[in-house]
Amino acid sequence: MQIKDVLLAPGNGAFFYDDQAAIRSGATHDGFLYVGEPMTPGFTSLRVPASSLSVGLVLTDDTIVWGDMMGVQYSGAGGRDSLFDTAHISALTARVVAPRLLDVDASRYLYACAEVFQPFEHKRLPLAIEYGASQALLRAAAHLHRTTMSEIICDEFKLPLPKHRVPIYCQSGDAREINVDKMILKAVDVLPHGLINSRQKFGTDGQTFMEFVKWVAARTLQIGRPGYHPVLHFDVYGWIGQEIGLEPQSIADFICKVADTVPNFMLNIESPADFGSTQAQIENYAKIVSILDNRGSSARIVVDERCNTLEDIRLFAESKATHLVQIKTPDVGSIADTARAVLICKANKVGAYVGGSCTETDLSAQASVHVSVATQADMMLAKPGMGVDEAFSIVGNEQNRLLAMLNRRRAHTENVG
Incomplete structure (x- = not known):
């Protein structure tokens, strides 16, 4: 052996x-x-x-x-x-x-x-x-x-050799304003995370959070290069449900209200509420998705909590209980299951976001890039760490190196053929 x-x-x-x-x-x-x-x-x-x-x-x-x-x-x-x-x-x-x-x-x-x-x-x-x-x-x-590694995934799952880069999402941690500026200057595809994980950061009735969303949009227009138009993605750690209540209609109303303050941006809201179990999460998230879709809102919800394993991801995707799944790589287990998770999302026309955690390492981040590119996920997390520079460099550079190798492989194959 x-x-x-x-x-x-x-x-x-x-x-x-x-x-x-x-x-x-x-x-x-x-x-x-x-x-x-x-x-x-x-x-x-x-x-x-x-x-x-x-x-x-x-x-x-x-x-x-x-x-x-x-x-x-x-x-x-x-x-x-x-x-x-x-x-x-x-x-x-x-x-x-x-x-x-x-x-x-x-x-x-x-x-x-x-x-x-x-x-x-x-x-x-x-x-x-x-x-x-x-x-x-x-x-x-x-x-x-x-x-x-990407070609191993393609071969095992019978996927074509990928051609396109996967958009990269950066997270700000608590240094929100400084890190948002870094993300904008580096033209990150999806930003800023925001770490809205407490009542202080969310604010009464969500006012503090809403002001932050408006500031990020305005700052993007103010210092971003011409034509730069990122997706805005905020992780609220269940605080809409905690502060506004767990009624799906009220949560959807609030999300629409936030989206209306930044009308020219696609808005992702991650973990709007925690309903206490996977089944309750699926049932209530499906209602929120339906309300947002029926209104034609530019907002999308992203599931994280209560959607951990491959089977959880399958249930959410098949139930249309989210617009985008965060495939939290250490929680899924085998990175082969991360690949399976992306493919399940795609089969059910649900967005696949290969995420993970700030607690990861350079090696796990690089392996995640290969799986994300091979399966052509909708976006992937810049990791590890809670800053911007190091994680964006590790993930972005690995992706660029990989695509250069794949392009060479493709050109060589075409020349031989």
Whole structure:
């Protein structure tokens, strides 16, 4: 077999793990810290430095390929896996996953993933393990076939070689105004995220949020280059439902009101409300989608919370319970399932946004680019981190390098043909 050893190396994610329940309950800032008692199991404080675990596959030619495991910023919230524990994940990987990796044909990507990610003790492996090991397996297959990760995905899923770039979405974190300016100056396709994750940032009846939306639109016109016209995408972390109420009609009315303040822009509203379960989320989001569509609104809603696994994504897409799915890569598990998720969205004419988390790494971000481009997702997140410059550089440059390689491959094939 092509894998002769497995290495593990602890690492850092690019941001922090945050206790969403405590933050929603009114935790206050002290500098960069949040002050208060943890509410989500596993958290010893409200903000924890993000950890990761790299898994390296030593191939028979002594090449070592890597993938990175980690959790997402709001671990343990909205039906997600609990807080990432490096020691536990490392022990489980060494005991269960490593022997499986040594026993697979790494040149057959989907087959290898299926073999390695079989249940353990009648339960699915932690999604972080699937995520990191599937990145390493994808790099191994690409190395063995002397091709790109993107081409492995295309070959396995019978997709044509991609030609087009995928729009990139940047997130601002708390440094909203400065980072919005950076995004506009760099002509980012979709912006700004906004981190509207507290009552203070949302405001009474959403007034603070609405003023921010108007400011972003005005700032874009003020300092953007001629012809620059990004999509405006705001993550409100359920605060429309928290402040306005959980009636779908009221939520749709508010979203339309926001869209009317920026009439010349496409407006994405991510996580307008959390209805407490996947089924309730599907039923109520479907109503919101229907109301917005019937009104011909320029606003689209994006699902994140309660839509974690591949099966969740399938249910939302088939139910038309969102305009756009954030495929949150560490929550989906195997990056092969991220590819499947994009294809499910496309089959159901629902937008596919390959997202993830600010807690990720350069390696996981680069692997996500290859899957996004191969499947021609509608947009992808600039990651990791909560800034703009580094994440936009990592994702944007990887995409440009990939497209240059694919164009060369296509030209060579056409010349030979």
